[in-house]
Amino acid sequence: MNSVTITCFLVSAAVLLFTSAYSVTSTTTFLIQNNCSYTIWAAASPGGGKQLISGQRWLLPADGSTTGHIWARTGCSFNESGYGGCQTGDCGGLLNCHQNAQGSPPYTLAEYTVNGFGSKDFFDISLVNGFNLPMEFGPIPSSSNGCTQLVECSADINAECPRELRVLGGCNNPCSSSGSNCGPSNYTTFFKDRCPNAYSYPLDDANTTFTCPTGTNYKVVFCPSNAVLRNLTVFIRMRVVVLNNCCTNGS
Ligand SMILES: *[C@@H]1O[C@H](CO)[C@@H](O)[C@H](O)[C@H]1NC(C)=O
Numbered sequence: 024m025n026s027v028t029i030t031c032f033l034v035s036a037a038v039l040l041f042t043s044a045y046s047v048t049s050t051t052t053f054l055i056q057n058n059c060s061y062t063i064w065a066a067a068s069p070g071g072g073k074q075l076i077s078g079q080r081w082l083l084p085a086d087g088s089t090t091g092h093i094w095a096r097t098g099c100s101f102n103e104s105g106y107g108g109c110q111t112g113d114c115g116g117l118l119n120c121h122q123n124a125q126g127s128p129p130y131t132l133a134e135y136t137v138n139g140f141g142s143k144d145f146f147d148i149s150l151v152n153g154f155n156l157p158m159e160f161g162p163i164p165s166s167s168n169g170c171t172q173l174v175e176c177s178a179d180i181n182a183e184c185p186r187e188l189r190v191l192g193g194c195n196n197p198c199s200s201s202g203s204n205c206g207p208s209n210y211t212t213f214f215k216d217r218c219p220n221a222y223s224y225p226l227d228d229a230n231t232t233f234t235c236p237t238g239t240n241y242k243v244v245f246c247p248s249n250a251v252l253r254n255l256t257v258f259i260r261m262r263v264v265v266l267n268n269c270c271t272n273g274s
Pocket residue numbers: 102103104105106107
């Protein structure tokens with residue numbers, strides 16, 4: 024596996040060393056939602072993995088862990104014991120990813136540190152390991168502590184991916200295999216131009232780190248751009264209602 028460990032939160036990592044001296048119990052919950060039109064296999068380290076058909080969600084408690092990764096795997100097949108593999112984001116051929124597992128690039132990655140410095144949570148989307156599908160990451164409005172931070176990467180990066188970075192199911196970032204001093208380059212700029220609030224190389228700290236007060240619960244939505252389709256459906260439904268009203272009352 025050639026994926027690098029992403030250390031986007033240099034500050035929060037240092038802070039973590041500090042806070043781990045105290046035993047903090049996290050009650051943070053992640054709502055992982057598949058809004059893609061196709062099946063994905065959500066992966067979480069820690070947390071394991073779960074197949075999510077279109078529209079399905081997975082409630083994942085952080086269970087006391089303070090840092091973690093969440094991503095989607097695509098094109099998977101597993102046998103009854105949970106062994107197999109995926110086209111993108113594979114974690115060692117297992118349905119249930121190991122505690123500290125990383126995916127096989129390319130994959131869009133949600134990263135978090137909860138209970139961090141100053142009673143804050145830190146979260147981001149990273150494209151350092153490439154991109155496999157659009158993602159939105161932010162507080163669940165009903166348990167947001169008033170926090171309105173939201174990070175979204177919903178560009179159609181796969182379609183625009185430079186030929187030399189293109190692979191089945193995704194778009195590679197050359198930084199995924201070249202260590203923590205990678206970038207910026209014309210290739211990371213390709214990602215940055217399309218998702219300005221996501222990490223495009225390991226030290227890409229501009230406009231990429233988001234915070235909410237500790238105690239906030241979060242949603243990670245895969246393919247949030249489906250909102251466009253849903254709005255269209257609502258629009259069509261409204262038109263039908265209007266037409267029905269028009270014609271059933273004989274006017
Ligand atoms: C699933 O695959 C693994 C690894 O190849 C194998 O050890 C296991 O027996 C298989 N399980 C089933 C139910 O086929």
